Amino acid sequence: MEDIKRLLLEEKAALLSGIQEKTENKPEINKDIGDAIDSSVEEQKRELDLLLQDREQARLTGIEIALKKIESDDFGYCDECGEAISKKRLLAVPLAIMCINCQSNEERSRLAQNAFSRADYSSQILVDD
Template identity: 40%
Template sequence: TVVVPDPADRATIEEEHALELRTRDRERKLLKKIEQSIARIDAGDYGYCDETGEAIGVGRLIARPTATLSLEAQQRRELKQKMFGD
């Protein structure tokens, strides 16, 4: 016979499974960004903003090595998303 956990246990198991899936998705996205950063290093484009072409800045790259936008360009993008949605 199969033992079916009570509803509270089942909810806990489902929540743990959902958390694991979110973690895996986050890790998969980070790995993709790391691979893209390595490709940018190989191409000589690493450290330059995708929108402006200007240097991103060492402080930002230390904080977020996969950054593709300068801080100012990222702030503009976030403001546009906030104003107009995705």
């Protein structure tokens, strides 16, 4: 599990520096100029930023949970059926919380329920295997 832990730590560091960079480079300069003119464009950009931040935040939380699980030897088991998740899958998708079978069942029912769920990583998880 050491290589997976390293993967998670690397990803956590990358995420954190990415978030930090964005917070530091907040574009405040054009705030007052042309505020009325391109406020809708600005609004859209802000929404996109927030969306991205949400995703990053969710991913970061996922990494934290995974790291805790590694510490307590709980890592790598399917949340749904309790089977061990294959190491190949974990290396490809370190944040996988379900085995490939449960994941695809879950995807199917979730996609049916909500085609526009934005806070998941279904696309990434599905490319595995």
